[in-house]
Amino acid sequence: MRSAISGEASAFGSLYDFYEPKIYRFILFKVSHREEAEDLTHHVFLKAWQSMPNFKERGGVPFSSWLYRIARNQVIDHYRTKRDHADLEQVDREFTPSMAVAHINSIAVDQNLEMEKIWTAVQKLEPEHQDVIVMRFIDELSVRETAKAMEKSEGAVKVLQHRALQKLKNILSEKV
């Protein structure tokens, strides 16, 4: 981490390799568009790389939480810009959950269907509930890391997590 902060490219390369899939997944859940998710992920890491000298684990914020914060802000900015160009972009928004899971070769068909259902259900959650589900259950961040990333207390994250799971289950049961 220190090497990356001091500007060592290979050190940051290792961090990129480890965190890129997590950040990509997180963004993909938010935007439901592969190319957009890739583009935003690229910007997140570029921003992180350029801001590395400023990163000092201030207030005990772990690197992972810091990255997620950048990602969240990047998605918010993306939607803000998108709102202004909504008509032009509407055509590219035909994303289906199967597109996200299509390249997972090792998953059986029935499992794939289950995943599509859950994907669709997660999309219906509020943004904060989406965040907590992805961070805690998909990317497996600790409660502390999630709390720091969401700028909330650990207790608030636990409550949020409980509600998010409850809502997700409700949505899934409604569909069935």
Added chain:
Amino acid sequence: MELNEILKQFKKIESNHEYKAKSRAVILASHQDLKTQSLWRPFLISEGRFGASLVMTSIIIVALLGGFSIKSTPDSGSFPGLDLAGIEAEAQAIDIQIQLTSLNYEEYAKPKSTKVVGALPVKKENTVANDDSALIAELKKMDGEIETEVIQPVGAEPGIDQALEVLAL
């Protein structure tokens, strides 16, 4: 299957490998620009405390230099063209001129007031007594008081008008 287990399956989602390699290369290629920036960054942006201390130091230096320059009196050795004695004499001369001006004013003010009072019409004593003669007498009396007050600081020297009056009598 449990919800938690299905959610964990999403961990297998990955970005396009081609994109990943390209993105990584582009980000790490921006290394040189970052290094150029980081040379100045600590002095300008990143350390707020350092910036504040730098500002304080410069203020203290300016204050010290300013203090020395105010305290130190310039001598003719450091400014060859400067004539301190001449400047002092000039300053004193200005004060004297002011005093002389006020003196002249006081000298000229007295005879004028006398002339004004003298210009008032005076009626003969054998005529019927009226208020005018009493008023003129009062004014003359006041004028005499002013004269003594004004003449006092000037000294014993009589004015030209007074001398003429004496001659006319």
